Amino acid sequence: MKYLLVLFIVLGLNSIDGYDCKIVQFIFGDSLSDVGNNRNLPRSLAQANLPFYGIDFGNGLPNGRFTNGRTVSDIIGDKIGLPRPVAFLDPSMNEDVILANGVNYASGGGGILNETGGYFIQRFSLWKQIELFQGTQDIIVAKIGKKEADKFFQQAGYVVALGSNDFINNYLMPVYSDSWKYTDQTFVDYLMETLESQLRVLHSLGARKLMVFGLGPMGCIPLQRALSLDGKCQNKASSLAVRFNKAATTMLKDLETKLPNASYKFGEAYDLVNDVITNPQKYGFDNSDSPCCSFYRIRPALTCIPASTLCKDRSKYVFWDEYHPTDKANELVANFLIKRFDFMRADDGTSDAPSLAPDFAPSPDDN
Numbered sequence: 001m002k003y004l005l006v007l008f009i010v011l012g013l014n015s016i017d018g019y020d021c022k023i024v025q026f027i028f029g030d031s032l033s034d035v036g037n038n039r040n041l042p043r044s045l046a047q048a049n050l051p052f053y054g055i056d057f058g059n060g061l062p063n064g065r066f067t068n069g070r071t072v073s074d075i076i077g078d079k080i081g082l083p084r085p086v087a088f089l090d091p092s093m094n095e096d097v098i099l100a101n102g103v104n105y106a107s108g109g110g111g112i113l114n115e116t117g118g119y120f121i122q123r124f125s126l127w128k129q130i131e132l133f134q135g136t137q138d139i140i141v142a143k144i145g146k147k148e149a150d151k152f153f154q155q156a157g158y159v160v161a162l163g164s165n166d167f168i169n170n171y172l173m174p175v176y177s178d179s180w181k182y183t184d185q186t187f188v189d190y191l192m193e194t195l196e197s198q199l200r201v202l203h204s205l206g207a208r209k210l211m212v213f214g215l216g217p218m219g220c221i222p223l224q225r226a227l228s229l230d231g232k233c234q235n236k237a238s239s240l241a242v243r244f245n246k247a248a249t250t251m252l253k254d255l256e257t258k259l260p261n262a263s264y265k266f267g268e269a270y271d272l273v274n275d276v277i278t279n280p281q282k283y284g285f286d287n288s289d290s291p292c293c294s295f296y297r298i299r300p301a302l303t304c305i306p307a308s309t310l311c312k313d314r315s316k317y318v319f320w321d322e323y324h325p326t327d328k329a330n331e332l333v334a335n336f337l338i339k340r341f342d343f344m345r346a347d348d349g350t351s352d353a354p355s356l357a358p359d360f361a362p363s364p365d366d367n
Contacts, residue, residue: 023082024082024083024085024098024101024102024157025073025077025085025104025157025159026085026102026103026104026133026136026156026157026159026207027085027106027159027161028133028160029105029106029107029159029160029213030107030109030110030111030161031107031110031165031324032066032071032072032106033073033106033161034048034064034065034066034104034106034107034108035063035064035086035087035104036089036090036104037064037087037089037105037106037108038107038122039062039064040064040087040091041107041123042122043121044108044109044121044122044123045121045122046107046108046117047108047303048062048065048304050062050304050306051305051306052068052293052306052308052310053065053068054069055310055314056068057070057327066321066323067320067321067324067325067330068293068320068327069327069328069330070330072330073104073159075331075335076334076337076338079334079338079343083101084104085103085104086101086102086103086104087103087104088105088136095140098136099152103133105124105129105133106124106161107124107125108120108123109123109169110125110126110128110162111126111162111163111169111170112125112162113125113170113178113191114127114128115176115177115178117169117170118176119169126198130201133205137149137153137205137206140153153207154206154208156209157209157210158207158209158210160199161212163191163244164216164218166191167215167218167237167240167244168218168223168224171187184236184243188243188244189247191244192248192251195212195248195251196251196255199212199255199264200255200259203262208261208262208263210262210264210265211266212248212252212264212265212266214241214244214245214248214249214266214267214268215241215244215245215268216273217233217241217274218237218241219233219234219237219239219241220233220234220238220277220288221322222291222299222319222321222322222323223322224237225289226299226300226322227300233277238274242270245266245268248266249266249268252264252266265341269333269336269337272333272336273333276288276329276332277318284328285316285317285318285328285329286316287316287317287318287319288317288319290317290319291304291317291320291322292317292319293310294321294322295307295309296309299322303322304321314327315327315328316328317329
């Protein structure tokens, strides 16, 4: 039986008090999934609101995504004909937008834990995102009534994609008390206890079909390499990702058996990403250890800004900036998950979903 979960639920239309309500997605995440929330948080230091973010997306201007193009969720949703959830803080957000597109609550710098990413000043933790989702539910209940709202939310798909910041911007940084309060294993246990509580709350709010995304080899992102003495991957960070993925797999399987009508999946591509980084040419890349967008030879550059220099061919780089993958790398992961879970189009191919791949604009210094 094909699992049509989260990003691959059959797209149907349900007549709810005169409204044709699509089956939509609600996305909870960090900068890998943020589509514009942080750009509307004026005090947040985790931003993707300057060129050259978004250069290969739409009109080429910054849109809040922390990459040059699309996120993994964008790509999977597009390929199976699901609407793109709109950022919670998008000015266009209203009841009709929610019913037609769903909502993306993801926030750069956010984590499973409230304390994660504190030095970014403003960001939505997972607990805060769930609180915002509760507010969304209240709006829809007022719009279409509780019975039909319950149906709408129980038929929706849910994505939870956080965890890397809890390590990179918390546990692995001595400025956070969690770095000395826990051991590697007790910190992962703390994350799992918290995440399980959060998933239980989401279930109580109607989340029946849900996917949790796993972590990749965090020790191999350009930032971690730049902070190492030899420029190589930092094994501790990557080993923590393996611990997280193993623990999350077990926790999800157990939780699925305890909660009624729960259908949970763990979307993990650690081995694929690790192989891409180790053998980039095998996958059509030329570079897997440094960012396409960097500030000349100054490393780490931390973010991409108008004064940055871009690589000549963004499709040949695995990483866009010090933290985030390029559109091309995201597409590779999306295609892997589509194949792994036997995703299929949710419509007849006539969906008005955005194009599947961007036309790459030339780098600013290209003639």
